[in-house]
Amino acid sequence: xxxxxKHRNGDALFKGIAQFFALSIIAILLLMTYRMVAESMPSxxxxxxxxxxxSNWDAVQGQFAALPYLYxxxxxxxxxxxxxxxxxxxxxxxxxxxxxxxxxxxIATLVELLAAIPSVIYGLWGIMVMxxxxxxxxxxxxxxxxxxxxxxxxxPYGVSMLAAVFxxxxxxxxxxxxxxKEVLLAVPQSQKEAALAxxxxxxxxxxxxxxxxxxxxxxxxxxxxxxxxxxxxxxxTMVIGNTPQISLSxxxxxxxxxxxxxNEFAEASSKLHSAALMEIxxxxxxxxxxxxxxxxxxxxxxxxxxxxxxx
Amino acid sequence: xxxxxxxxxxxxxxxATLLMATAxxxxxxxxxxxxxxxxKMGLQSVNLAFFTNIPxxxxxxxxxxxxxxxxxxxxxxxALLLGLPVGIFGAIYLTEYGKGRLATVIRFSADILAGxxxxxxxxxxxxxxxxxxxxxxxxxxxxxxxxIMIPIVLRTTEEQLKLxxxxxxxxxxxxxxxxxxxxxxxxxxxxxxxxxxxxxxxxARVAGETAPLLFTALGNQFWSRKLTEPMAALPxxxxxxxxxxxxxxxxxxxxxxxxxxxxxxxxxxxxxxxGRSRHS
Amino acid sequence: xxxxxxxxxxNIHFGQTHAVKDVSMDIAANSVTAIIGPSGCGKSTVLRSIxxxxxxxxxxRVSGRIILDGSDIYDRSLDPVSIRRxxxxxxxxxxxxxxxxxYDNVIAGYKLNGLLVKKEADQIVESSLQRVALWDEVKDxxxxxxxxxxxxxxxxxxxARTIAVRPEVILMDEPASALDPLSxxxxxxxxxxxxxxxxxxxxxHNMQQAARVSDVTAFFYLGEMVEMGPTKKMFTTxxxxxxxxxxxxxxx
Numbered sequence: 001x002x003x004x005x006k007h008r009n010g011d012a013l014f015k016g017i018a019q020f021f022a023l024s025i026i027a028i029l030l031l032m033t034y035r036m037v038a039e040s041m042p043s044x045x046x047x048x049x050x051x052x053x054x055s056n057w058d059a060v061q062g063q064f065a066a067l068p069y070l071y072x073x074x075x076x077x078x079x080x081x082x083x084x085x086x087x088x089x090x091x092x093x094x095x096x097x098x099x100x101x102x103x104x105x106x107i108a109t110l111v112e113l114l115a116a117i118p119s120v121i122y123g124l125w126g127i128m129v130m131x132x133x134x135x136x137x138x139x140x141x142x143x144x145x146x147x148x149x150x151x152x153x154x155x156p157y158g159v160s161m162l163a164a165v166f167x168x169x170x171x172x173x174x175x176x177x178x179x180x181k182e183v184l185l186a187v188p189q190s191q192k193e194a195a196l197a198x199x200x201x202x203x204x205x206x207x208x209x210x211x212x213x214x215x216x217x218x219x220x221x222x223x224x225x226x227x228x229x230x231x232x233x234x235x236x237t238m239v240i241g242n243t244p245q246i247s248l249s250x251x252x253x254x255x256x257x258x259x260x261x262x263n264e265f266a267e268a269s270s271k272l273h274s275a276a277l278m279e280i281x282x283x284x285x286x287x288x289x290x291x292x293x294x295x296x297x298x299x300x301x302x303x304x305x306x307x308x309x310x311x
Numbered sequence: 312x313x314x315x316x317x318x319x320x321x322x323x324x325x326x327a328t329l330l331m332a333t334a335x336x337x338x339x340x341x342x343x344x345x346x347x348x349x350x351k352m353g354l355q356s357v358n359l360a361f362f363t364n365i366p367x368x369x370x371x372x373x374x375x376x377x378x379x380x381x382x383x384x385x386x387x388x389x390a391l392l393l394g395l396p397v398g399i400f401g402a403i404y405l406t407e408y409g410k411g412r413l414a415t416v417i418r419f420s421a422d423i424l425a426g427x428x429x430x431x432x433x434x435x436x437x438x439x440x441x442x443x444x445x446x447x448x449x450x451x452x453x454x455x456x457x458x459i460m461i462p463i464v465l466r467t468t469e470e471q472l473k474l475x476x477x478x479x480x481x482x483x484x485x486x487x488x489x490x491x492x493x494x495x496x497x498x499x500x501x502x503x504x505x506x507x508x509x510x511x512x513x514x515a516r517v518a519g520e521t522a523p524l525l526f527t528a529l530g531n532q533f534w535s536r537k538l539t540e541p542m543a544a545l546p547x548x549x550x551x552x553x554x555x556x557x558x559x560x561x562x563x564x565x566x567x568x569x570x571x572x573x574x575x576x577x578x579x580x581x582x583x584x585x586g587r588s589r590h591s
Numbered sequence: 592x593x594x595x596x597x598x599x600x601x602n603i604h605f606g607q608t609h610a611v612k613d614v615s616m617d618i619a620a621n622s623v624t625a626i627i628g629p630s631g632c633g634k635s636t637v638l639r640s641i642x643x644x645x646x647x648x649x650x651x652r653v654s655g656r657i658i659l660d661g662s663d664i665y666d667r668s669l670d671p672v673s674i675r676r677x678x679x680x681x682x683x684x685x686x687x688x689x690x691x692x693x694y695d696n697v698i699a700g701y702k703l704n705g706l707l708v709k710k711e712a713d714q715i716v717e718s719s720l721q722r723v724a725l726w727d728e729v730k731d732x733x734x735x736x737x738x739x740x741x742x743x744x745x746x747x748x749x750x751a752r753t754i755a756v757r758p759e760v761i762l763m764d765e766p767a768s769a770l771d772p773l774s775x776x777x778x779x780x781x782x783x784x785x786x787x788x789x790x791x792x793x794x795x796h797n798m799q800q801a802a803r804v805s806d807v808t809a810f811f812y813l814g815e816m817v818e819m820g821p822t823k824k825m826f827t828t829x830x831x832x833x834x835x836x837x838x839x840x841x842x843x
């Protein structure tokens with residue numbers, strides 16, 4: 001009987017340990033959110049709503065308002081997404097539906113490897129290669145031919161909103177592509193065969209059988225890409241020019257929420273200054289929590305719909 | 312409904328095919344260009360001194376990133392010590408006991424945690440460790456990396472544990488082996504290669520993280536003597552040298568980038584190879 | 592009769608489903624009892640309740656008593672682990688541990704519990720493999736993976752693994768259904784030999800098999816035990832009409 005109690009204690013202890021660690025995941029999430037809220041309080045109290053409506057960021061005067069950072073984050077992420085989504089979808093369709101199996105696997109492997117390249121390396125390439133190229137070639141061209149549109153007016157600085165959009169696009173393409181690929185692979189073969197058997201061309205098969213099935217999953221992938229883009233720090237910081245202004249021109253430098261945190265947080269001059277940066281972090285956290293929850297729910301609904309058959 | 316002519320349908324098909332192929336090329340092209348630059352610039356700059364020396368003032372030749380390499384290795388190791396138990400035991404809980412709503416909440420939390428921008432993880436760890444300990448430290452850096460690692464390890468481990476057939480668990484239980492020994496010695500062991508794969512991928516992910524180290528490990532131009540001191544890390548050094556105005560530091564940044572990318576690809580390919588060898 | 596296992600008014604529910612209804616049976620020591628019936632009749636469910644394997648299924652509810660040598664195995668003071676040491680189980684599909692060698696598979700019951708010294712181990716491996724007539728086939732490759740064996744060999748290895756921990760009762764859940772005829776024959780011969788030392792309960796969908804190996808046969812239908820009696824009588828002059836219909840192949 002002693003022996004038997006030992007097992008039961010062992011099992012209970014083991015379950016307890018496993019449960020403790022599992023629950024700590026929730027605890028971490030709550031703790032992170034709580035810390036961000038608590039540390040932002042001085043700034044929230046001091047500035048209220050004007051924090052997200054104003055544009056004056058002045059550490060010397062102790063005035064902090066974050067609109068230019070919000071603007072920079074939203075615009076750079078959305079434009080990058082606009083460019084990246086169709087390319088990723090095209091590439092994922094090419095991998096899963098068109099390419100010979102081996103070529104598809106090779107491209108998919110390559111894309112996944114590229115998804116693993118760290119942000120700082122994209123930033124290094126951006127600042128050393130892409131920005132000079134933009135400054136010497138692309139931007140002068142745009143100014144000369146399209147300068148009459150406000151979007152492309154101004155001087156060629158190199159570092160700019162445009163640079164941030166490009167680098168973000170390059171960075172989120174591998175992520176969106178590989179998740180979209182997974183979603184497309186989960187479309188039942190029988191659906192595709194049914195379409196082909198009706199005499200559909202390959203494109204018609206994609207339109208009839210593949211795209212409707214993968215719709216919510218693909219949307220999930222794109223939104224996940226958006227979450228990545230909004231939180232992206234290093235590469236953007238290195239190429240966007242870090243100037244808190246709201247300019248219609250894509251050629252002008254800008255600033256994003258993660259970038260201002262990266263640049264100023266370690267050297268924040270006053271308690272209010274660091275609280276203001278914390279509040280920017282909090283806004284960033286809330287936005288990414290919403291965006292990621294949405295993406296996860298969409299992706300989960302796909303895997304539930306397809307059940308274990310997707311495996 | 313009027314039927315479109317076959318010729319029209321075929322040209323649609325051709326057009327769509329061309330569009331998809333073009334998209335694929337547009338995806339691969341910039342990535343190829345980036346990689347070739349890293350290769351070219353990196354190979355020009357990387358040398359033995361890179362691996363043995365610490366950074367030198369600009370103008371002084373023979374600088375390296377030895378302290379950054381060591382610092383990254385130390386902090387990743389500590390992050391593994393902190394993060395692996397949470398990830399692996401959490402995954403065991405989810406597969407063996409997690410059936411109800413609590414398990415769904417935990418899974419969802421892990422997915423959400425994985426999506427939190429790493430710079431925010433850095434800020435939180437700053438308030439949790441750096442402020443109370445009155446200084447930036449390797450410890451804080453490792454803690455931040457561990458937080459990033461946990462959800463990745465948890466989810467990949469859970470996937471792998473789920474693949475272990477129920478029949479093996481039953482075989483062990485029917486031999487009179489208690490549940491906890493069955494979990495550790497049969498289920499976990501059967502999934503071991505898969506779990507190692509997940510851990511390799513988690514290492515690859517955190518090895519390149521820069522943002523969470525900015526306010527935790529901070530970086531260090533010299534060797535650190537204690538874990539409570541600021542510590543250098545490879546990605547931090549790449550960042551600092553890349554934004555510096557000096558040509559010779561830029562060279563070092565490229566060398567660092569090449570080393571980091573090679574490390575990353577090795578880890579990813581090793582993980583893939585392991586994952587594949589298991590299925591054959 | 593020396594009664595080894597006594598099942599008394601056993602009822603098993605899975606959620607809303609009433610899978611086993613009021614089953615009572617007495618099982619004699621050192622005998623082979625076969626449980627037959629169409630699929631879904633609850634025969635495997637009953638078998639798995641005898642070593643408390645349903646403890647693993649959260650939705651399963653077991654009521655009634657199963658008495659092993661005078662004590663109820665569902666008594667709260669008893670641990671399922673100690674029950675399972677006394678009541679071993681062989682599964683439908685051979686399930687050797689893939690990460691272990693043949694040798695380690697045989698002593699898995701000890702090894703996983705962190706017991707055993709080397710000298711004992713050698714002895715247990717040899718005698719267990721001898722008992723299942725596998726020793727001569729594998730003695731030169733004991734440290735190779737168990738997955739290299741054929742299906743029939745794997746199943747005999749699983750039986751060796753079960754008897755290595757010296758249980759009193761062995762439950763067999765269609766142990767030959769995944770095997771070829773020759774391997775099936777070997778398993779049947781083995782069952783015949785093993786009953787000298789063990790009490791065996793075997794679930795099978797194969798009536799000829801039940802007729803060949805068992806002393807007593809129980810017929811289950813829709814979660815109830817219709818009839819139980821000496822095998823010879825069950826297959827020649829069953830008392831119930833349903834049993835006769837099933838045995839003569841008129842349904843199921």
